[in-house]
Amino acid sequence: MRRLLLSNDDGVHAPGLRALHDFLCDHARLRVVAPDRDKSGASNSLTLTRPLALVVLDSGFYSVDGTPADCVYLGVNGVWEEKPDLVISGINHGGNLGDDVLYSGTVAAAMEGRNLGMPAIAMSLVGERYFETAGRVAASLVGAAESLSLPPRSLLNVNVPDVPWSEIRGFRVTRLGYRGPAERPMKVLDPRGRERYWIATVGENADDGPDTDFAAVEAGYVSITPLQTDLTQHTALDDVQGWLDALA
Amino acid sequence: MRRLLLSNDDGVHAPGLRALHDFLCDHARLRVVAPDRDKSGASNSLTLTRPLALVVLDSGFYSVDGTPADCVYLGVNGVWEEKPDLVISGINHGGNLGDDVLYSGTVAAAMEGRNLGMPAIAMSLVGERYFETAGRVAASLVGAAESLSLPPRSLLNVNVPDVPWSEIRGFRVTRLGYRGPAERPMKVLDPRGRERYWIATVGENADDGPDTDFAAVEAGYVSITPLQTDLTQHTALDDVQGWLDALA
Amino acid sequence: MRRLLLSNDDGVHAPGLRALHDFLCDHARLRVVAPDRDKSGASNSLTLTRPLALVVLDSGFYSVDGTPADCVYLGVNGVWEEKPDLVISGINHGGNLGDDVLYSGTVAAAMEGRNLGMPAIAMSLVGERYFETAGRVAASLVGAAESLSLPPRSLLNVNVPDVPWSEIRGFRVTRLGYRGPAERPMKVLDPRGRERYWIATVGENADDGPDTDFAAVEAGYVSITPLQTDLTQHTALDDVQGWLDALA
Amino acid sequence: MRRLLLSNDDGVHAPGLRALHDFLCDHARLRVVAPDRDKSGASNSLTLTRPLALVVLDSGFYSVDGTPADCVYLGVNGVWEEKPDLVISGINHGGNLGDDVLYSGTVAAAMEGRNLGMPAIAMSLVGERYFETAGRVAASLVGAAESLSLPPRSLLNVNVPDVPWSEIRGFRVTRLGYRGPAERPMKVLDPRGRERYWIATVGENADDGPDTDFAAVEAGYVSITPLQTDLTQHTALDDVQGWLDALA
Numbered sequence: 003m004r005r006l007l008l009s010n011d012d013g014v015h016a017p018g019l020r021a022l023h024d025f026l027c028d029h030a031r032l033r034v035v036a037p038d039r040d041k042s043g044a045s046n047s048l049t050l051t052r053p054l055a056l057v058v059l060d061s062g063f064y065s066v067d068g069t070p071a072d073c074v075y076l077g078v079n080g081v082w083e084e085k086p087d088l089v090i091s092g093i094n095h096g097g098n099l100g101d102d103v104l105y106s107g108t109v110a111a112a113m114e115g116r117n118l119g120m121p122a123i124a125m126s127l128v129g130e131r132y133f134e135t136a137g138r139v140a141a142s143l144v145g146a147a148e149s150l151s152l153p154p155r156s157l158l159n160v161n162v163p164d165v166p167w168s169e170i171r172g173f174r175v176t177r178l179g180y181r182g183p184a185e186r187p188m189k190v191l192d193p194r195g196r197e198r199y200w201i202a203t204v205g206e207n208a209d210d211g212p213d214t215d216f217a218a219v220e221a222g223y224v225s226i227t228p229l230q231t232d233l234t235q236h237t238a239l240d241d242v243q244g245w246l247d248a249l250a
Numbered sequence: 251m252r253r254l255l256l257s258n259d260d261g262v263h264a265p266g267l268r269a270l271h272d273f274l275c276d277h278a279r280l281r282v283v284a285p286d287r288d289k290s291g292a293s294n295s296l297t298l299t300r301p302l303a304l305v306v307l308d309s310g311f312y313s314v315d316g317t318p319a320d321c322v323y324l325g326v327n328g329v330w331e332e333k334p335d336l337v338i339s340g341i342n343h344g345g346n347l348g349d350d351v352l353y354s355g356t357v358a359a360a361m362e363g364r365n366l367g368m369p370a371i372a373m374s375l376v377g378e379r380y381f382e383t384a385g386r387v388a389a390s391l392v393g394a395a396e397s398l399s400l401p402p403r404s405l406l407n408v409n410v411p412d413v414p415w416s417e418i419r420g421f422r423v424t425r426l427g428y429r430g431p432a433e434r435p436m437k438v439l440d441p442r443g444r445e446r447y448w449i450a451t452v453g454e455n456a457d458d459g460p461d462t463d464f465a466a467v468e469a470g471y472v473s474i475t476p477l478q479t480d481l482t483q484h485t486a487l488d489d490v491q492g493w494l495d496a497l498a
Numbered sequence: 499m500r501r502l503l504l505s506n507d508d509g510v511h512a513p514g515l516r517a518l519h520d521f522l523c524d525h526a527r528l529r530v531v532a533p534d535r536d537k538s539g540a541s542n543s544l545t546l547t548r549p550l551a552l553v554v555l556d557s558g559f560y561s562v563d564g565t566p567a568d569c570v571y572l573g574v575n576g577v578w579e580e581k582p583d584l585v586i587s588g589i590n591h592g593g594n595l596g597d598d599v600l601y602s603g604t605v606a607a608a609m610e611g612r613n614l615g616m617p618a619i620a621m622s623l624v625g626e627r628y629f630e631t632a633g634r635v636a637a638s639l640v641g642a643a644e645s646l647s648l649p650p651r652s653l654l655n656v657n658v659p660d661v662p663w664s665e666i667r668g669f670r671v672t673r674l675g676y677r678g679p680a681e682r683p684m685k686v687l688d689p690r691g692r693e694r695y696w697i698a699t700v701g702e703n704a705d706d707g708p709d710t711d712f713a714a715v716e717a718g719y720v721s722i723t724p725l726q727t728d729l730t731q732h733t734a735l736d737d738v739q740g741w742l743d744a745l746a
Numbered sequence: 747m748r749r750l751l752l753s754n755d756d757g758v759h760a761p762g763l764r765a766l767h768d769f770l771c772d773h774a775r776l777r778v779v780a781p782d783r784d785k786s787g788a789s790n791s792l793t794l795t796r797p798l799a800l801v802v803l804d805s806g807f808y809s810v811d812g813t814p815a816d817c818v819y820l821g822v823n824g825v826w827e828e829k830p831d832l833v834i835s836g837i838n839h840g841g842n843l844g845d846d847v848l849y850s851g852t853v854a855a856a857m858e859g860r861n862l863g864m865p866a867i868a869m870s871l872v873g874e875r876y877f878e879t880a881g882r883v884a885a886s887l888v889g890a891a892e893s894l895s896l897p898p899r900s901l902l903n904v905n906v907p908d909v910p911w912s913e914i915r916g917f918r919v920t921r922l923g924y925r926g927p928a929e930r931p932m933k934v935l936d937p938r939g940r941e942r943y944w945i946a947t948v949g950e951n952a953d954d955g956p957d958t959d960f961a962a963v964e965a966g967y968v969s970i971t972p973l974q975t976d977l978t979q980h981t982a983l984d985d986v987q988g989w990l991d992a993l994a
Contacts, residue, residue, distance in 0.1 A: 050291050734900055
């Protein structure tokens with residue numbers, strides 16, 4: 003039976019993680035290692051300045067006082083002799099669409115798994131109601147993951163519309179869309195009257211063309227985007243070389 | 251005179267940020283907004299759960315109780331009427347090579363600037379001694395940045411060998427190399443005898459071929475890598491579609 | 499039926515808090531507001547630099563991303579119209595004896611209740627096994643608390659031996675003992691070889707005379723110490739005045 | 747020459763700490779160990795869950811990524827062979843009057859020194875302008891401290907009016923006053939419209955009688971209050987015993 007490592011960024015007590023566990027526990031041997039509190043927006047951050055505590059809860063889930071990437075690092079690398087066959091993170095409470103993936107702890111958890119050599123899937127529900135829909139999607143993808151071949155250092159980012167399973171119109175392979183620049187932060191006054199700044203809602207969708215993840219979810223499809231973790235902008239190498247030559 | 255926003259991830263009191271300021275202050279109008287403490291490894295994380303305090307220090311630098319990406323967000327978007335013409339982060343104490351860029355707060359600060367619409371440069375010194383070498387590199391790049399044309403949503407990641415300026419052999423355009431998977435965490439016992447796990451040193455270089463950033467720095471060159479912030483693995487879209495079709 | 503506010507410092511998921519709830523839920527109307535993670539050693543600290551999130555869990559317990567004192571402040575003062583009749587914190591995992599009370603979040607939670615005008619009790623189990631013994635003690639004290647008259651700004655600090663209920667020898671009113679100065683911190687090397695310091699075990703008991711809390715627990719008694727929150731050293735006022743007069 | 751350990755809770759870069767240093771550096775050998783960021787309201791909390799980094803800055807001050815009590819613990823106990831003769835914390839930006847002392851990191855730093863066996867003074871300026879006034883007070887108290895005899899486990903809490911030195915009317919020995927219960931927290935909406943609670947201003951003075959610290963400062967005097975760290979409410983021991991007897 004295959005071994006799966008589950009993590010998330012909403013924390014070890016989040017309903018989305020529980021749902022993921024419950025839909026997969028008959029299909030694989032599960033190990034759950036997740037942050038002890040909500041770490042949404044943690045991105046790929048790793049905790050380097052202090053050691054981490056790994057605590058087993060009554061549920062059998064492991065809790066870590068760190069980030070999603072910390073959890074996957076410890077879940078793969080830390081304690082157990084056997085490595086997982088697949089890393090799956092989520093089910094995130096809310097979508098990870100477009101440039102959300104740069105900030106998402108859910109995607110980062112999957113990315114950490116990928117960097118450690120495992121295939122990896124990030125699961126997000128674009129809402130907070132129909133976790134069972136996303137759970138079913140997860141189960142079907144996990145069942146088929148063995149037959150998937152991806153380039154090295156890539157992974158799948160999956161977003162599921164927040165509707166009943168019966169209303170899902172199918173699966174679509176997509177590219178990431180792009181939100182516009184974020185809005186100005188919200189100004190708040192603290193109780194002593196000092197100005198503080200609260201980072202606010204994301205920008206409007208600037209690119210949600212028909213082949214994007216935004217469009218797929220909007221149309222009722224599960225969106226599946228292959229992501230890369232090599233950030234080199236290969237198509238710009240020549241331009242930069244030309245610019246450098248002109249400098250010299 | 252151009253307006254530059256400076257930030258970093260080592261914190262507002264770090265010598266590398268001071269050096270960057272001192273080498274650029276004659277070339278541009280500078281605004282410095284940086285984290286109040288060391289946020290190395292913060293990646294792209296944004297602080298969404300609480301408001302941020304923006305405090306001006308005696309040095310004229312602004313300090314934020316948040317992440318590098320928070321600082322750039324506030325520096326661009328928060329308080330001032332005029333937007334900067336360029337965002338530059340660093341000088342990082344230590345290199346940001348290969349897949350370091352996924353975790354680096356220095357790169358994230360530049361990336362945040364890029365997402366907000368500005369050209370952006372991340373500057374790192376592969377060591378902690380010759381900040382003046384990196385400062386000179388920064389000054390020459392900033393001087394020439396107006397003539398650089400990059401695709402949308404891309405930025406420059408610059409790594410400078412930690413040697414005197416006279417020993418720099420030149421500039422090289424590079425792709426990111428790749429470190430191997432990280433090693434196991436270090437086990438430590440806390441004073442009460444409980445096991446804790448400290449995330450350890452990065453892996454050995456798994457890909458440091460001649461066109462990589464690793465190789466350029468090793469050979470004494472300043473490495474310049476164009477980075478993208480669109481994580482779509484475009485070359486894998488067809489494969490994933492084929493796999494999905496087989497599922498159905 | 500009386501209204502009790504329960505809190506603790508080990509976090510909202512701690513077994514000691516659950517035990518306290520279960521032993522009291524038939525005797526009073528309970529509201530539970532506790533930190534979202536372990537805040538042992540938080541002392542009286544209040545969170546002033548950011549707003550707090552108060553989230554209700556499936557258990558009906560409220561979770562706060564703050565300190566024990568924050569929890570009691572919000573539980574008394576924040577949200578509900580009706581104030582509690584009594585604040586009770588614990589059951590702490592481990593004793594709060596002697597000068598532990600200066601650092602204890604459990605005692606601080608009770609102290610915050612007292613400062614807000616309620617009678618308050620801090621409950622600690624000197625161990626981590628027999629929470630039911632401490633639960634029974636809590637139930638009997640809560641039942642009798644109406645007949646207790648304490649000076650303003652004082653509260654009860656209760657420590658229960660970690661033995662079965664049948665082995666408890668009785669109750670003793672005690673004064674605080676005193677531990678000796680703490681030992682040197684433990685030196686650890688981080689994974690990059692840098693020295694770090696971990697605050698270590700507490701000192702040996704320097705004052706555990708027969709009327710102290712240390713002695714009572716050691717002898718198998720429940721220790722009950724009335725605590726004050728007025729830190730003025732009244733007996734030293736004349737000496738300091740004499741010293742000041744000599745200065746002038 | 748005597749050895750003084752200086753700390754504070756406003757952080758190692760705070761002007762009040764610098765002022766304290768500058769007014770004392772001719773009178774004693776100084777070692778400064780202070781938190782790397784603002785830790786106001788930290789109370790006595792000690793960091794037990796992770797090791798601490800102790801970093802020397804260009805100023806010669808030591809910075810710790812922890813609480814005021816952590817700093818004093820390390821400053822006394824951690825690294826240096828020679829123990830200080832006196833611990834002095836401050837100069838706090840703002841007063842520590844009445845029950846403020848329960849929450850104050852400034853007082854906690856002094857208290858930690860006292861618990862480790864040194865005489866200790868907490869210095870606060872009731873405002874943020876005339877640090878030199880508080881610096882002069884500190885220098886005169888430090889000069890005379892050798893002739894002061896205090897009971898074990900007690901320390902001095904000093905509050906200085908925020909006026910020029912020439913307007914100080916003298917010194918007064920005081921007891922702590924008492925603020926009334928804190929007001930309700932301020933409700934704020936986060937950018938996503940969720941309610942959050944910000945702990946607000948302290949209560950009105952409920953006890954500021956003529957012998958209190960509140961009254962002394964209000965009248966233009968430096969207030970000096972001896973504090974105890976034994977929280978036993980000795981005067982209540984008999985009452986609690988009577989209550990217990992009635993229970994049985």
